Amino acid sequence: MYFIGVDLGGTNIASALVNEKGEIINSTVIPTEAQKGPEYVIGNMKREIHKLINNAAGSKIVGIGLGIPGLVDIDKGMSLFAGNLGWQNIPVLEQFQNEFDVPVCMDNDVRTAALGEKHFGAGVGIDNLICITLGTGIGSGIILDGKIYRGHSLSAGEIGHITIVKDGLYCNCGNRGCLEMYASAPGIVRRTQKYILEGHNTVMTSMIDGDLDKITTKTLSQAWEKGDELAQLVIDETAEFLGIGLATFAHLINPEVIIIGGGVSLMGDKLFNPLQKYFDEHSMRILRNKLPIIPAKLKSESGTVGAAALAMINLGIL
Amino acid sequence: MYFIGVDLGGTNIASALVNEKGEIINSTVIPTEAQKGPEYVIGNMKREIHKLINNAAGSKIVGIGLGIPGLVDIDKGMSLFAGNLGWQNIPVLEQFQNEFDVPVCMDNDVRTAALGEKHFGAGVGIDNLICITLGTGIGSGIILDGKIYRGHSLSAGEIGHITIVKDGLYCNCGNRGCLEMYASAPGIVRRTQKYILEGHNTVMTSMIDGDLDKITTKTLSQAWEKGDELAQLVIDETAEFLGIGLATFAHLINPEVIIIGGGVSLMGDKLFNPLQKYFDEHSMRILRNKLPIIPAKLKSESGTVGAAALAMINLGIL
Known part of the structure; x- marks a missing residue:
């Protein structure tokens, strides 16, 4: 089973294909270009995910997780406020759910990074x-x-x-x-x-x-x-x-x-x-x-691996 | 159903008979006299509980809760450290469990006070x-x-x-x-x-x-x-x-x-x-x-009502 984690930052969009052990199989990084607006940024995120899916030919991708900066309403799948992107009340999740056949979930990027460290980094085996x-x-x-x-x-x-x-x-x-x-x-x-x-x-x-x-x-x-x-x-x-x-x-x-x-x-x-x-x-x-x-421990990979960990949790695998 | 809550402080031991609504039916206050040692203090706490039970003739008392200052190990029922009492590693809970026929539980007094406010005071209906x-x-x-x-x-x-x-x-x-x-x-x-x-x-x-x-x-x-x-x-x-x-x-x-x-x-x-x-x-x-x-909202009663709330939670009533 494979997962895709996307880490949206003010500077870059990092995406990765991750296995159940939290290991990165393949990854991409592109500039965010937030000034072009949320539609453009979300379009780019989707394209990166498609790239990883296409390159993973044959591997079963079962879930996608997104780490988004700022205030995130995980139930509504909304970015409530992200100062460094200029986003306010952007419905993010539905745009991905309409695009992909597998479950997609999202959370704040610092929280997904913490999940990455907890499950695959310096915090393995530690619950608090x-x-x-x-x-x-x-x-x-x-x-x-x-x-x-x-x-x-x-x-x-x-x-x-x-x-x-x-x-x-x-x-x-x-x-x-x-x-x-x-x-x-x-x-x-x-x-x-x-x-x-x-x-x-x-x-x-x-x-x-x-x-x-x-x-x-x-x-x-x-x-x-x-x-x-x-x-x-x-x-x-x-x-x-x-x-x-x-x-x-x-x-x-x-x-x-x-x-x-x-x-x-x-x-x-x-x-x-x-x-x-x-x-x-x-x-x-x-x-x-x-x-x-x-x-x-995960250094620059905590964002993508953490977002993939979120997808695993969402599916009850972690 | 009635409960007994005991609030052990550095100065006083306050005890109360409390109903399911968190209302105090009867209460007592005696000096702690911590300098006489834990056995003496625990003996006094037991006596106050017996007093309340005897005065409640006919009412069904189903649980007892204790609020203890300092560090409390709730699983072992131990007072690990209470500076104002001079206590260190005192097994508290077993002494009450051997004495009374109903379930007894304990926690730190500030935490039981918070429980009191949450269930019967200024925090009713608020979960965080x-x-x-x-x-x-x-x-x-x-x-x-x-x-x-x-x-x-x-x-x-x-x-x-x-x-x-x-x-x-x-x-x-x-x-x-x-x-x-x-x-x-x-x-x-x-x-x-x-x-x-x-x-x-x-x-x-x-x-x-x-x-x-x-x-x-x-x-x-x-x-x-x-x-x-x-x-x-x-x-x-x-x-x-x-x-x-x-x-x-x-x-x-x-x-x-x-x-x-x-x-x-x-x-x-x-x-x-x-x-x-x-x-x-x-x-x-x-x-x-x-x-x-x-x-x-409970003012000086938060200790005893909170300890009684702990007893209710312990019994699955709250």
């Missing part, structure tokens, strides 16, 4: 976990008793928008001092740029030819490896912001493990070591040194 | 809610899909120990800057005392005959009613600490309602009005003005 995505934004999927937990109005797990700095930076969510403003990729870059503008000496200045816009979290990572003190400071601060935020999350949800994925997590031990330290420092004694924070 | 207890400490019971959520190691809902002030006051939980250090009754009193010691002019000084140890949250409440500016400042600050903490809780759990009980909640609108304001200010726009923070 939080899976954080650290990228352009910061989101999370909560798995309780083995199942996705969505909350009363589908907003559970909004770790990116908890107040981490009182009277801090204004966020476009309406709150201020949000974790996302400090520890997402743009937040980290912004803090780095601010330090450089203030006059700190750093190897990064030459690495980016003096052009602050060229700084990425990869620049920081490389500078850290060269022993750069400013890079160490910024990553340490990032770990502290995250450590406080994740300790808060853990005190409320009390998961068995916290899994971290997304682009920023690729910093690896440079980030995870101080993060675990700050997390434990900001935890009650009875929780300290008991909750591991571990990197996601 | 958080019930906060603001008293000597700050705890919470989380109800998801109508059931108590306990977390992986029974520590879910530890809102009192999330970091609300970075590098803030040391807490005996091992963390620092915990919400409980600022917004529990002792935290509020401590902040008031500090302001008075700094020299602020306030009607409270005469209300307490200059003895700072006499200040309680009731003093503050009365001073507020007299238009005292320091009392207003302290209550406003309390609301801000709580507003940030509860907004964080809501962003992660996304409940339908937040219920607040415990001694501090008796301040009423003086606290709830600014609390709702700060909560909304620290929320994402899509959550703002949608989540009501309401006072507990």
Whole structure:
């Protein structure tokens, strides 16, 4: 039995043919081109699925899962709101159900990524976990008793928008001092740029030819490896912001493990070591040194494999 | 059918005979005297239950529920740790099961209080809610899909120990800057005392005959009613600490309602009005003005009625 998982992102549409073990057999990536509107994007998603079906000649495809950014009404199959796509109240699911002969289901992309990690990644065998995505934004999927937990109005797990700095930076969510403003990729870059503008000496200045816009979290990572003190400071601060935020999350949800994925997590031990330290420092004694924070295993594949996992769950196979 | 609910606290043991509608028919309160040890306390609890049974002559008592402070292992019927009682690994449940002919069950007291509010108080008809207890400490019971959520190691809902002030006051939980250090009754009193010691002019000084140890949250409440500016400042600050903490809780759990009980909640609108304001200010726009923070309805009875509700659930009646 085979499944297709589609991960719709602001930049790319990633699709994959996945087997029952969560292994990718075949995959495609195309640009999203969200500015061309939902019809165009959904048309492209369908075409990618057809491509995978055609290339899988003979293999039995039994279900399709979609991971969609933003607020998703899984019962109505609607995208209620997706800021990075410019979508609002778009009926998504019916368009796929009319096109394909197999069952199609959808959920929020961060939640499907959490499912991917739970069933085929770093969370195998664990029934209570939080899976954080650290990228352009910061989101999370909560798995309780083995199942996705969505909350009363589908907003559970909004770790990116908890107040981490009182009277801090204004966020476009309406709150201020949000974790996302400090520890997402743009937040980290912004803090780095601010330090450089203030006059700190750093190897990064030459690495980016003096052009602050060229700084990425990869620049920081490389500078850290060269022993750069400013890079160490910024990553340490990032770990502290995250450590406080994740300790808060853990005190409320009390998961068995916290899994971290997304682009920023690729910093690896440079980030995870101080993060675990700050997390434990900001935890009650009875929780300290008991909750591991571990990197996601599926990396860039968590989206498509997670969407395929959703299809498996929908069919009662997982 | 009748039930008995026992609420074991650091100060008192409250017991009640409760009918199926959650109404108290008869009740008793005796001092806990925890310093005399667990055997003595458990003996007293049994005696109170026998008293209620004897006084209920003819009424059919079908179940007993116990609300116990601290960490409770509901499967083993053990009190794993209760700081205010000095208990550690005390087998509680078997002692009651050997004594009474009807089923006995137990859970953490904050969780049973949440059950009380869910079934017979401010949360009737609501399946996803958080019930906060603001008293000597700050705890919470989380109800998801109508059931108590306990977390992986029974520590879910530890809102009192999330970091609300970075590098803030040391807490005996091992963390620092915990919400409980600022917004529990002792935290509020401590902040008031500090302001008075700094020299602020306030009607409270005469209300307490200059003895700072006499200040309680009731003093503050009365001073507020007299238009005292320091009392207003302290209550406003309390609301801000709580507003940030509860907004964080809501962003992660996304409940339908937040219920607040415990001694501090008796301040009423003086606290709830600014609390709702700060909560909304620290929320994402899509959550703002949608989540009501309401006072507990059962007040001092939530413990016993909640323990009785636990007994009803245990018997499949609720």
